[in-house]
Amino acid sequence: xxxxxxxxxxxxxxxxRLPGIGKKTALRLxxxxxxxxxxxxxxxxxxxxxxxxxxxxxxxxxxxxxGPQCKxxxxxxxxxxxxxxxEDCKDVIAIENTGQYTGSYHVLGGLIHPMQGKGPGDxxxxxxxxxxxxxxxxxxxxxxxxxxxxxxxxxxxSKRLSDFGVQVSSIARGIPVGSDxxxxxxxxxxxxxxxxxxxxxxxxxxxx
Amino acid sequence: xxxxxxxxxxxxxxxxRLPGIGKKTALRLxxxxxxxxxxxxxxxxxxxxxxxxxxxxxxxxxxxxxGPQCKxxxxxxxxxxxxxxxEDCKDVIAIENTGQYTGSYHVLGGLIHPMQGKGPGDxxxxxxxxxxxxxxxxxxxxxxxxxxxxxxxxxxxSKRLSDFGVQVSSIARGIPVGSDxxxxxxxxxxxxxxxxxxxxxxxxxxxx
Numbered sequence: 001x002x003x004x005x006x007x008x009x010x011x012x013x014x015x016x017r018l019p020g021i022g023k024k025t026a027l028r029l030x031x032x033x034x035x036x037x038x039x040x041x042x043x044x045x046x047x048x049x050x051x052x053x054x055x056x057x058x059x060x061x062x063x064x065x066x067g068p069q070c071k072x073x074x075x076x077x078x079x080x081x082x083x084x085x086x087e088d089c090k091d092v093i094a095i096e097n098t099g100q101y102t103g104s105y106h107v108l109g110g111l112i113h114p115m116q117g118k119g120p121g122d123x124x125x126x127x128x129x130x131x132x133x134x135x136x137x138x139x140x141x142x143x144x145x146x147x148x149x150x151x152x153x154x155x156x157x158s159k160r161l162s163d164f165g166v167q168v169s170s171i172a173r174g175i176p177v178g179s180d181x182x183x184x185x186x187x188x189x190x191x192x193x194x195x196x197x198x199x200x201x202x203x204x205x206x207x208x
Numbered sequence: 209x210x211x212x213x214x215x216x217x218x219x220x221x222x223x224x225r226l227p228g229i230g231k232k233t234a235l236r237l238x239x240x241x242x243x244x245x246x247x248x249x250x251x252x253x254x255x256x257x258x259x260x261x262x263x264x265x266x267x268x269x270x271x272x273x274x275g276p277q278c279k280x281x282x283x284x285x286x287x288x289x290x291x292x293x294x295e296d297c298k299d300v301i302a303i304e305n306t307g308q309y310t311g312s313y314h315v316l317g318g319l320i321h322p323m324q325g326k327g328p329g330d331x332x333x334x335x336x337x338x339x340x341x342x343x344x345x346x347x348x349x350x351x352x353x354x355x356x357x358x359x360x361x362x363x364x365x366s367k368r369l370s371d372f373g374v375q376v377s378s379i380a381r382g383i384p385v386g387s388d389x390x391x392x393x394x395x396x397x398x399x400x401x402x403x404x405x406x407x408x409x410x411x412x413x414x415x416x
Contacts, residue, residue, distance in 0.1 A: 002305060004279060005263055005274045010255045010258070014252040019236065025228070029229075031296070032227050033226075034259060041256055041257055043222055044222040044225070044256055045254060045256035047219040048219060048222075048256070051218075051241055052244070052246055052248075055213055064216055089212065089239065090236070093212070097209060
């Protein structure tokens, strides 16, 4: 692609480094920024720089935070006897959006992935174990993706947790609410039959 | 969406203002920037600010430019007797990528769109007319989208051009190269029959 301006070319090249954004989309975004107001471009640019420079990670759970302790870890309303282990900060946001979970989190920062050369040492597993030995944690809940890497990571951590005598659970796998049986894949359907629960009228409003 | 950090929230809000990027995609982009290197975020942020602050528009053709005159308008290799009228700077890039056009351009900066309150006064039509009166332009080529707004704009400008005695043409509408007749819409097919050209073995390498 031939650009009429070096500044435009730089911006398009930088934008197209973002995931899921190709050269054509980057050009469309750049043209949108160009047509917009001066202040809007400056706010966007500065917020991206600030994102990388100012965001901290919680010392306890490794979640994104504005200070050394995140809002959840420093809250007295949360149940710190319950730790939900997730892959990523995005998963914390997803679970928080349900409004049903009142425990704390632990962000691993990835999964064990031998093909990508990622071992247990690359994840925040040590800090999870030290949290367990320091405080009175009753239960650890795995909320990891149901992929081979997710299962492998959960298995490895559960082995390491066995010394602490803590209860270990995993979020339920099954048929999503509102979806049809006929469109569900065989493995999910088989698992949901295997892990069937006692029938009860569930209003969905009972917080953990 | 509840965010663990104000800085992250700001960045997601700013990113989701871009066209085609919703909150979830913005969060994915923000997480990518967070995981990346410090320098990458700074380069991206600064290039966005620079884009809005440093990019100029050519005094002659209103195309994006690094100086008061764009590369094309200041080039001695281009045929300045030929002006291709386009909606947007993106169209200039698209036509330049073909490598077949050696004339100059004129960027209107939009189309006549009464529903959006855009009239001829909002477009760079006056500067096009003054180019025609100042220099010896032989032909004006319309390369506008084949929508109602595009046709309306072309019609309006062609009326204004009638005093100058300049040749006015429009890029060909027809069946795209490599596409099947059966999948072409009726209007395009009808137009391509109506505007049929004399058969010749075209190598596609003859520059204008």
